[in-house]
Amino acid sequence: MSDELIQIETPFAFNEENQREFNALIGRYPVKEAAMLPTLHLAQRQAGYITPAVMKYVAEQLEVSVMKVKDVVTFYPMFFEEPVGEYVIRVCHTLPCALRDCKGVLEHLKAKLDTDIAAETNLAKGTTPDGKFTLMKVECLASCDVAPVIMVNDDLYKNLTPEKIDEIIDNL
Amino acid sequence: MAFVKLNDLEIEVEDGTNVVEAAREHGIEVPHYCYHPGLSRPANCRMCLVEPHVFFPPAGAIVPDRQLATGCTTVLRTAPPDRKLDGKYDFIVRTDSERVKKARADILEFLLVHHPLDCPVCDQAGECDLQDYSHRHGHDKSRYLEVKNVPPKKDLGPDVLLYATRCVVCTRCIRFADEVSGTGELGLVHRGSHDEIDIPRSHEGVPLQVLDNKLAGNVVDICPVGALISKDFLFKSRPWFLEKANSVCSGCSVGCNITVEYKADGVYRLKPRFHEDINQHWICDDGRLGYHYVNSDDRLQLPLKRVDDALTPTHWADALATITEKLSDIETEDIVVIGSAQGTNEDNYVLQQFAHDVLKTTQLGLFGQLPGEAHKFPQFTIEADKNPNTAGARTILGSANGNTVLEGDALWEKVSSAKVVYLVSGAPERPLEDAEKAALESVDFLVVQDVLPSEVTQFADVVLPGTTFAEKDGTFTNSTGWVQRIRKTIDPPGEARVDWEITQQLAKQLGGEMNYHFAGEIALEIAENVPGYADATHQKIGDAGIKLADSDQ
Ligand code: SF4
Ligand code: SF4
Ligand code: FES
Ligand code: FES
Numbered sequence: 001m002s003d004e005l006i007q008i009e010t011p012f013a014f015n016e017e018n019q020r021e022f023n024a025l026i027g028r029y030p031v032k033e034a035a036m037l038p039t040l041h042l043a044q045r046q047a048g049y050i051t052p053a054v055m056k057y058v059a060e061q062l063e064v065s066v067m068k069v070k071d072v073v074t075f076y077p078m079f080f081e082e083p084v085g086e087y088v089i090r091v092c093h094t095l096p097c098a099l100r101d102c103k104g105v106l107e108h109l110k111a112k113l114d115t116d117i118a119a120e121t122n123l124a125k126g127t128t129p130d131g132k133f134t135l136m137k138v139e140c141l142a143s144c145d146v147a148p149v150i151m152v153n154d155d156l157y158k159n160l161t162p163e164k165i166d167e168i169i170d171n172l
Numbered sequence: 173m174a175f176v177k178l179n180d181l182e183i184e185v186e187d188g189t190n191v192v193e194a195a196r197e198h199g200i201e202v203p204h205y206c207y208h209p210g211l212s213r214p215a216n217c218r219m220c221l222v223e224p225h226v227f228f229p230p231a232g233a234i235v236p237d238r239q240l241a242t243g244c245t246t247v248l249r250t251a252p253p254d255r256k257l258d259g260k261y262d263f264i265v266r267t268d269s270e271r272v273k274k275a276r277a278d279i280l281e282f283l284l285v286h287h288p289l290d291c292p293v294c295d296q297a298g299e300c301d302l303q304d305y306s307h308r309h310g311h312d313k314s315r316y317l318e319v320k321n322v323p324p325k326k327d328l329g330p331d332v333l334l335y336a337t338r339c340v341v342c343t344r345c346i347r348f349a350d351e352v353s354g355t356g357e358l359g360l361v362h363r364g365s366h367d368e369i370d371i372p373r374s375h376e377g378v379p380l381q382v383l384d385n386k387l388a389g390n391v392v393d394i395c396p397v398g399a400l401i402s403k404d405f406l407f408k409s410r411p412w413f414l415e416k417a418n419s420v421c422s423g424c425s426v427g428c429n430i431t432v433e434y435k436a437d438g439v440y441r442l443k444p445r446f447h448e449d450i451n452q453h454w455i456c457d458d459g460r461l462g463y464h465y466v467n468s469d470d471r472l473q474l475p476l477k478r479v480d481d482a483l484t485p486t487h488w489a490d491a492l493a494t495i496t497e498k499l500s501d502i503e504t505e506d507i508v509v510i511g512s513a514q515g516t517n518e519d520n521y522v523l524q525q526f527a528h529d530v531l532k533t534t535q536l537g538l539f540g541q542l543p544g545e546a547h548k549f550p551q552f553t554i555e556a557d558k559n560p561n562t563a564g565a566r567t568i569l570g571s572a573n574g575n576t577v578l579e580g581d582a583l584w585e586k587v588s589s590a591k592v593v594y595l596v597s598g599a600p601e602r603p604l605e606d607a608e609k610a611a612l613e614s615v616d617f618l619v620v621q622d623v624l625p626s627e628v629t630q631f632a633d634v635v636l637p638g639t640t641f642a643e644k645d646g647t648f649t650n651s652t653g654w655v656q657r658i659r660k661t662i663d664p665p666g667e668a669r670v671d672w673e674i675t676q677q678l679a680k681q682l683g684g685e686m687n688y689h690f691a692g693e694i695a696l697e698i699a700e701n702v703p704g705y706a707d708a709t710h711q712k713i714g715d716a717g718i719k720l721a722d723s724d725q
Contacts, residue, residue: 006378052374065356066372066380074361081375121375 012053018042022061032062036072040079049080077138082123085134087172089113090151093137096144105148108162109135112169174248174262182261187250191222191243195267202267203276203305205283205342205396207244210453210551211351215242217342219283219305221275222246225257225264240275243267273309280310286321286365288337296398298411302340323368329357329383331403331457332392336368339399345369345391352454354550355385369399386547386554389460390453393443404461405441414440417659418715420648422514422560422641423459424544426553427650429717430455432642434661438467439642447717450654456547456554463642465600466662470624472637473666483635488667488677491634496681498592498617504533506591510583511569513540513559514598515671516646516658518694520561520568521702522672522679522686523596524575530684534575537583538565541599555651559599560641564649571702584611591615596671597622598638604628621674637668644670645691647713649720655708656717 014022021042029035039062043054050073059066073079089109093102106117118126118136126135143149146158150165157168173184178195185194192202193209204220207213220243243265251262258264266272283302291297323336341360346369349358361370372380383391392402414433421428421442428451431443442463444455465471475491476483499507509527511520527533541558548554559565570577578586587593588611595612597620604612604627612618612631620632629635643664649655664670669677672694679686688694692710699709704720712718 004378005382006374006380052372052380055372056380065350065359067356067359067370070361070370070372070380071359075363 006052008053008056010053012043012047012051012057014042014057015046018046026061033064033068036062036064036069037076040069040073044079049083051081077120077136080123083127083131084123085127085132087132087152088134088136090136090138090141092139092141092143092147092149092151094140094144096140097147097149100147102148104162105150105160105165106135106137108165109150109169112166174250175260176248177258177261177264179266179268185248187248189248191246191248191265191267192220194248195243200267201308202243203301203309204244205301205340206344208344208347208394208453211344211347211394213245214343214347215245217283217340218242218279219276220244221272221279223266223269223272225266240271276305276309277311280306281314281316283340284310284314285316286337287340288320288322290338291398294335294338294398295401295406296338296395300398301396302338302398321365323366326370328369328371328400329388331461332383332388333401333403333406334369335399335401338397339369340397341367341369342396344394344396345400348387348391348394349383349385352390352549352551353385353387355387357381357383357385358391385549386456386458387454387549387552389457390444390455394453402441409435409440415661417661418445419641419658419661420560420650420656421455421459421462422648422658423456423462423558424555425557425559425562425651426451426555427560427648427654427656428455428459429656430459432463432659432661434642436662438662439463449719450650450652450717452551454552456552458554462600465624466640466642468624471665471668472623472625472629472635473668475637475667476629476632476635478633483629483632488669491636492678492681494634495594495619495678499531499682502592504531505535507531507533508535508537508583508587508590508593509533510537510539510587510593510595511565511577512596512598512671513538513557513562513565514641515565515596516561516644516648516691517564517568517655517698517705517708518646518691519596519644519671519675520565521694521698522675522688524569525686526675526679526684528575529686530679530682535578535586536569536575537578537586537595538562538569539583539595539597539599540565541602542605557651560650561648563651563653564647564655567649567704568698568702581607584608587611588614592617592619594619595621595628596638596675597626597628598640598671599626600624600640602626602628621671623668636674637664637666638671638674639664639668643668645710646672647691647695647708647710653720654717655705655713655720657710657713657715 025038026035039058047054055066055069059069091106113133115128115135116125141149148160149158176183192204195202202220206217221240222243224241248263326334328334346358349355357371360367392400417432419430419432421430429445429447431445433441442460446453474485477486511523543556544558546556584607593615618632619634620629621636621638622629623638623640641658642661645660647655647657676686695710698705707718
């Protein structure tokens with residue numbers, strides 16, 4: 001094999017607060033591996049995105065192979081393997097939102113932020129050069145009754161119009 | 173035993189057998205990808221669908237008249253008397269109904285959606301379950317018109333390449349790494365039709381871990397398609413050009429059952445062969461890739477004789493004459509005969525017979541590969557003793573005529589004081605330890621029978637070219653007392669000869685009465701004379717091996 005193995009220079013570890021949270025959540029699962037998703041969310045919140053160091057750390061905490069972690073990380077688009085903007089904007093594009101012109105929402109955001117839409121394996125494509133925003137399409141956000149919707153980090157915004165979008169972005 | 177109606181057959185199967193195996197036992201193919209008898213059963217490929225006529229629904233439940241079920245997880249068991257079907261069957265299942273046939277063809281069509289159909293350049297062609305099942309069970313065309321996914325080819329480890337385009341995502345390889353080797357290097361990345369087998373990597377593709385465990389090669393065997401490929405075998409030969417012989421690995425004392433695949437010009441690969449009590453479905457990579465010395469250009473092809481301090485090629489008659497001359501006027505106590513843990517029971521039997529009957533010595537030694545490392549996996553063990561036949565050689569050299577068999581320090585002490593030593597080695601790449609070197613150097617006249625020039629042959633006065641496991645018939649006894657057969661595949665290189673034949677020739681030349689014609693004949697004599705080996709005739713051993721009566725492990 002020509003490939004060199006990756007060397008992890010700065011190992012990752014939970015800070016005190018996240019360690020406490022991890023200790024609390026791990027007790028809620030019958031086996032450690034089952035805590036994979038919340039553990040990854042916790043780690044991502046701390047590290048910004050899932051680096052090899054994070055995968056290795058999570059694997060050790062949950063007593064699974066690194067590959068099991070990588071498997072989950074690449075399965076879910078909620079986990080990032082590269083840096084994202086300070087604000088991650090998720091635009092729902094599933095049917096109900098599509099019928100309520102999510103395309104317009106997307107186009108408006110693209111123009112306003114002057115960025116493309118991120119691809120699942122290329123988040124940089126949808127990230128503004130100043131590192132402030134990442135724009136991505138997602139599947140149903142379970143708020144079809146108030147379509148079209150977007151999420152900005154953990155907050156949901158509904159019944160969007162161009163004016164509303166401007167207001168949201170300008171207030172960030 | 174369950175009494176089952178399988179298609180139009182009435183069969184009895186052991187409780188717990190699944191439909192795939194039950195059908196296989198009766199010559200009926202139920203195509204399958206994810207199911208492998210040595211692994212867990214996720215039933216994810218749906219290739220094995222069969223039609224059970226009736227399940228056992230709870231009373232009053234409404235069930236569809238007939239539905240398809242996965243044959244790999246449909247387990248046949250004896251039903252309670254009041255639940256017999258048609259009054260007598262424990263189960264009724266069809267593997268050949270129209271619904272089953274359609275399901276198979278449709279599933280194959282799905283599996284081929286992203287497949288590149290590159291059989292002409294695929295290493296697996298000819299032994300590929302995708303190719304074979306497509307021929308036997310598939311549609312002849314696809315309705316898929318869109319662009320195919322083309323995931324890149326990936327390097328997974330020292331001997332394993334992934335042609336991801338050909339993968340049917342059966343996950344056998346992942347389960348092998350999780351369950352058998354316990355090393356967990358493999359997994360799936362991405363989702364749905366973008367699923368790809370991989371090792372853990374950074375986002376940029378740099379691996380965190382590679383598939384380099386000592387059992388890694390097995391994933392290539394169990395991959396039902398041409399996705400996982402051995403670099404060692406890649407583009408070497410089409411599988412249908414290879415001859416096959418059942419044999420035993422000579423890499424360590426486990427004695428894994430193998431198939432040697434060869435052509436006239438050499439051995440091309442070793443594949444595991446199932447043995448329930450020894451290696452199940454697997455072999456290790458040391459064994460798998462350990463055959464290259466057989467094909468080596470450096471193999472000893474002619475006898476060598478020391479002339480003016482240099483080993484010089486000579487012919488057999490001259491080499492043997494040189495030895496007989498030396499042996500004819502030497503005191504018995506000055507001779508040491510050393511057998512080999514790399515040699516067969518037959519080689520060693522003839523050797524001790526020669527020592528006893530012709531040389532009249534009972535001083536024998538046992539030589540072999542230096543101990544290496546043992547490796548334990550959840551479902552497999554590699555032994556530290558890197559010889560295939562330590563147990564057999566030890567018993568056979570020692571037992572028949574009340575000889576003493578010296579090993580280790582005791583042997584080298586004895587060698588130091590000997591004048592003539594006849595050493596049969598056959599251990600590829602055998603480095604010598606200091607004490608061994610000193611002892612061999614001090615011998616007046618050293619005859620070495622070996623397969624490759626080595627540290628051992630450099631001290632020799634005469635070198636006799638012997639044979640490897642691939643070039644002779646015989647038996648090995650493994651560390652747990654199984655006696656198993658190896659079989660001749662290719663001819664020995666040049667003028668190299670089968671080891672016991674060389675010994676017999678020497679014996680004859682010294683006036684001994686020895687007249688064996690083939691290894692099986694020697695085994696018959698071993699059966700008569702060596703305690704415990706009464707059943708160890710080639711005929712009885714067959715392909716399954718026999719376990720020695722007095723080995724209780
Ligand atoms: S690489 Fe082979 S064994 Fe592994 S999932 Fe794909 S088809 Fe199955
Ligand atoms: S475990 Fe030993 S006998 Fe089995 S394949 Fe490996 S080297 Fe050969
Ligand atoms: S489709 Fe957009 S929230 Fe459900
Ligand atoms: S072999 Fe039964 S589902 Fe794959």
